[in-house]
Amino acid sequence: VTVKGTQADGTPILDKVLVNAVDGSVVARLPTIHTAKNRELHDLKNKTTLPGTTVRTEGQAATSDAVVNNNYDRLGTTYDAYKELFNRDSLDGSGGKLISSVHYSTKYNNAYWNGTQMVYGDGDGSTFSNLANSLDVTAHELTHGVTSNTSNLEYSGESGGLNEAMSDIFGNVVEYYGAGKVVSDNTWKVGEDVYTPNTAGDALRYMNDPAKDGDSLDYYPDYTSGVDVHYSSGIANLAFYLLSQGGKHPRSKTTVSVTAIGIEKAAQIFYRANTQIFTASTTFAQAKQWTGQAAQDLGYTQAEISAVADAWSAVGVT
Numbered sequence: 307v308t309v310k311g312t313q314a315d316g317t318p319i320l321d322k323v324l325v326n327a328v329d330g331s332v333v334a335r336l337p338t339i340h341t342a343k344n345r346e347l348h349d350l351k352n353k354t355t356l357p358g359t360t361v362r363t364e365g366q367a368a369t370s371d372a373v374v375n376n377n378y379d380r381l382g383t384t385y386d387a388y389k390e391l392f393n394r395d396s397l398d399g400s401g402g403k404l405i406s407s408v409h410y411s412t413k414y415n416n417a418y419w420n421g422t423q424m425v426y427g428d429g430d431g432s433t434f435s436n437l438a439n440s441l442d443v444t445a446h447e448l449t450h451g452v453t454s455n456t457s458n459l460e461y462s463g464e465s466g467g468l469n470e471a472m473s474d475i476f477g478n479v480v481e482y483y484g485a486g487k488v489v490s491d492n493t494w495k496v497g498e499d500v501y502t503p504n505t506a507g508d509a510l511r512y513m514n515d516p517a518k519d520g521d522s523l524d525y526y527p528d529y530t531s532g533v534d535v536h537y538s539s540g541i542a543n544l545a546f547y548l549l550s551q552g553g554k555h556p557r558s559k560t561t562v563s564v565t566a567i568g569i570e571k572a573a574q575i576f577y578r579a580n581t582q583i584f585t586a587s588t589t590f591a592q593a594k595q596w597t598g599q600a601a602q603d604l605g606y607t608q609a610e611i612s613a614v615a616d617a618w619s620a621v622g623v624t
């Protein structure tokens with residue numbers, strides 16, 4: 307049993323895990339009481355006028371709607387991850403409300419951040435199942451809020467690709483945290499738990515091989531200003547993957563070999579860059595420079611700092 311924090315009334319929040327005595331691996335996690343204190347869920351009842359009816363606020367009991375309860379829990383996990391990994395208290399660093407509206411429109415195959423809150427469609431049951439049930443989608447949307455409160459990366463051009471990449475990256479870092487800090491194939495898939503429910507193993511995007519989705523870029527020289535930000539994000543997504551796990555470009559666009567530094571150090575570097583160094587107009591070349599700067603600020607070794615530059619070189623950012 308470990309103490310994760312304290313509740314509003316001062317009682318400790320305990321994280322109960324069953325640990326394998328031989329190798330210390332986490333065998334099972336008992337339901338966690340989240341440290342979040344600012345969740346506010348709304349039910350749009352398939353309409354589109356935001357925010358919709360307030361159906362569950364922080365500390366309220368579960369409702370009869372599993373989608374509301376699941377999104378409430380995903381927001382809790384996302385809040386916990388940002389607090390525990392980066393010591394960030396919500397979107398704005400000061401406990402800002404996590405406003406989420408579910409059941410947006412009908413058969414809506416999207417989720418989005420509207421500048422103030424998160425909005426989730428139910429999906430049409432074929433392209434997507436309910437997007438509000440997904441942890442990496444929820445953390446993706448919440449990260450748009452973190453980015454808008456920090457670097458405020460302009461949502462177009464190269465900075466737009468970086469904005470989207472921050473959301474894919476931290477969406478999956480939160481998924482890694484929620485899985486008990488265990489890396490799996492799913493850590494590098496985006497939206498895999500709600501994308502095409504009738505097809506196993508696929509995903510909306512693939513950080514370890516962005517071109518696998520047929521649209522995303524994996525090589526900076528292929529970038530043009532007309533590429534959708536959800537596709538140019540692949541350049542930075544692949545750089546993050548290679549920095550975390552090591553290796554070479556999956557489609558041999560370059561021959562650079564990157565040394566792995568692990569997902570947690572890679573996440574600390576990208577978090578510090580996005581929240582303390584990036585500006586609204588950051589380019590991919592500046593992202594290479596400033597993630598290197600972040601690694602140096604964090605006191606990482608020369609080898610780790612070089613691995614950051616190598617990861618960007620591997621995706622053609624020279």
Ligand SMILES: Cc1cccc(C(=O)O)c1OC(=O)C1CC1
Pocket residue numbers: 415416417418419442443446447496497510536
């Ligand atoms: C599905 C979808 C459509 C349009 C915008 C977004 C958006 O939030 O940028 C979107 O959500 C995602 O990309 C998350 C990762 C699944």
Ligand SMILES: [Zn+2]
Pocket residue numbers: 446450470473
């Ligand atoms: Zn996004």
